[in-house]
Amino acid sequence: METIKVGIIGCGSITRFRHAPEYYANPYVEEIVFYDRNLERSQALAKEFNGCVAETVDELLKDPSIVAISDCSSNETHHIITSKALLSGKHVLCEKPLAVSVEKAERMVEAQRKSGKKLMVDHNQRFTKAHQKARELIASKELGEVLTFKTSFGHQGPEHWGVNKSNSTWFFKKERSHSGVAGDLGIHKIDLIHYLLDDEVVDAHAFTGALDKVDENGEPIEVCDNVVSALRTKKGRIGTASFSWTYYGEEDNSTTIYCQKGIIKIYHHPEDQLIVETKDGEVVRYQLEPIQTNDNQTSTGVIDAFVESIIQDKEPLVSGADALSSLRVIEKILGE
Structure with missing residues (x-):
């Protein structure tokens, strides 16, 4: 071997x-x-x-x-x-x-x-079983076409996760982090929307702000700690995305996809990671795996996929081109 x-x-x-x-x-x-x-x-x-x-x-x-x-x-x-x-x-x-x-x-x-x-x-969100199952359901068109979506990713902030557990974290520094919560959490969800919908966000309007976080000197941080955005994709779907470092309670990593014949809810419920509600009232619940959070470290599958792409000489599951298209959206959101 x-x-x-x-x-x-x-x-x-x-x-x-x-x-x-x-x-x-x-x-x-x-x-x-x-x-x-x-x-x-x-x-x-x-x-x-x-x-x-x-x-x-x-x-x-x-x-x-x-x-x-x-x-x-x-x-x-x-x-x-x-x-x-x-x-x-x-x-x-x-x-x-x-x-x-x-x-x-x-x-x-x-x-x-x-x-x-x-x-x-x-971009590890592609690797969770719930997101992979949702992509399958969307591709099968069982629920018709996707019309709209909403997604959010928020937790208490990187000072609770970073190596030095303090407000001096590099995530809060403009010259090091550059994009704040948008590049930390937001880009994951943009990549996820591209992956789930097999589509690309082409237009974005957003409000961003440093609403609550302060640095080690007690000054407001130089990058955004919250983003709320409206997005439109190449295929004409529209949706909203919120990213936050100030969700001072349970982490939110949820996504909802609204289709012609029903709704797909991802990571809204602790036991049923995927819930499908159809137009005629049927509810199907999938228990797949808990999402990885900063407090609950499970294997992401990213390293295994990377190693496999080398050993088997195949295309990586998230290419540089994929990541570049998500970064383009983050620049639009930040108005750059």
Whole structure:
């Protein structure tokens, strides 16, 4: 059985709770090499996951035994690290958003084309059983055509999840996060709508605001903590999307799809992750799996899919082009 050695760049929460454990559990991965600007962080994860440490990014990228990397750096360096890794002959799984601007993301997609390596982006909502089932139902046209939709993604904010659990989190910094909640949570839902509907959002009008979050100095943050938007797709569907870092209660990750003959409700109910209500009053409930939340870490399936695309030499399930089309929508939402 072929096995591969992988590297991870950036050792924050996303690496600790998702990338590292999922690579570690994957039978095709023989070893993980960790890099972080903060050496103590990479050493701690290497110890926890039986890996080793690279002292520089270059050391990791020049190691011919490393086949693939996860780019878990903060948003503003994705275009640099991912492009460099691709051109160094590595396959790359990049965290979302792909980049801080469409222009920088286009350079990454170009680097992927030039390198011939795989570029996958961590839009993990495509991998949940409820979303996959909903896509099947929509494609089958059992409920007719999709007319409208609404989706939301909100929780208490990244300061409750980030590695340092404080308001000094890089997510709140304009020069590092760039797009605030839009690029953190919103882009997941845009990608999901594209995936569920096999369609693309082409027009967006939105209100954005920094309504409640403050930084470590008690000042309002420089990026948005809330977005409410109205969207229109290429095929003429219209819908709404809300993203928030100020849902101070249970996380909301729900989507509703309104079709000609009924409604599909996703992640509205804790036990019935998918509920179909037909026009004539029939209700079908699907119990598939609980959604992964920041408080309930389950395997996302992203790492397994990425590794499989390398071992079996097939197209990744979320390509650079997919991620680029979602980023275009985020730029529209932010009015950039």
